[in-house]
Amino acid sequence: MAFSMALATGLFFVSLVAAQSNTPFCDSASGICFQGYTDPELDITIGLVLPDPPTDEFIVQMVAPATYGYTGLSVGGTMADSLLFTLWPNGDDIVLGTRWTSGYVLPEVYTGPQITLLPGSGVNSTYIQATFRCQNCTTWTDGSLGSGDQGGFQLIAYVAQTTTPPDDPADVGSTIIEHNDFDFFGMNLTQAQSTQYSSYVAGGSASTTSAPTTTSLPSSTPAPPSSTSSASGATQTEWGQCGGQGWTGPTTCAAGLTCVGVSPPYYSQCQA
Structure with missing residues (x-):
């Protein structure tokens, strides 16, 4: 191409x-x-x-x-x-x-x-x-x-x-x-x-x-990204990595946070 x-x-x-x-x-x-x-x-x-x-x-x-x-x-x-x-x-x-x-x-x-x-x-x-x-x-x-x-x-x-x-x-x-x-x-x-x-x-x-x-975003407040994975294991803080190819660290987000696929399947992080 x-x-x-x-x-x-x-x-x-x-x-x-x-x-x-x-x-x-x-x-x-x-x-x-x-x-x-x-x-x-x-x-x-x-x-x-x-x-x-x-x-x-x-x-x-x-x-x-x-x-x-x-x-x-x-x-x-x-x-x-x-x-x-x-x-x-x-x-x-x-x-x-x-x-x-x-x-x-x-x-x-x-x-x-x-x-x-x-x-x-x-x-x-x-x-x-x-x-x-x-x-x-x-x-x-x-x-x-x-x-x-x-x-x-x-x-x-x-x-x-x-x-x-x-x-x-x-x-x-x-x-x-x-x-x-x-x-x-x-x-x-x-x-x-x-x-x-x-x-x-x-x-x-x-x-x-x-x-x-x-x-900032020039229109209405953006909708929060939807969850792409369920978390399990140790607790990760906000904006910390919680998943992705090769990731061996925490996969459970702290209370109130969701593990979101930012660059699936390579990287996910905890977001409110």
């Missing part, structure tokens, strides 16, 4: 990035402040925040129309040799996973990164919003964030398949067809570093006066 070669056109990158660059915004649902970009035509918002000092992880926010077949993100700026995220709704569930490819063909599931959904994630009648922590995500096969310098410049690419859903929406590794829209923006990674990162990943709500705008 061939995918668009336009993602590799260097001159196009330069001219486009000159017009589109990161701006600050805060998510009212999670209290996390990002550097990112909102595409007014595709109605997609991408945000990124890194620890200060940088480590091997970051937090991403992806917001897109729930009617899209899927939305994708390349933190390496190109399709090939980059860490890719794919996102789509399956009813009230968020299906979010990582992929990688060495060429312009269907990206396959990429193992290694660990994704944890954070507060503010959900699906409603108009939008899907995923705010998530990605650990072991700054280096990948044949690439790295900011070419190894997390204080430098990074091209961020995003794509949308606006009409056709995955073959199996319940499977994070499902076959998908080529996107029919894409765009880019330039990211200053130094500006994306935050000393409040530790409170963000703890589910805390921190505020700042430097971010001029606030974003």
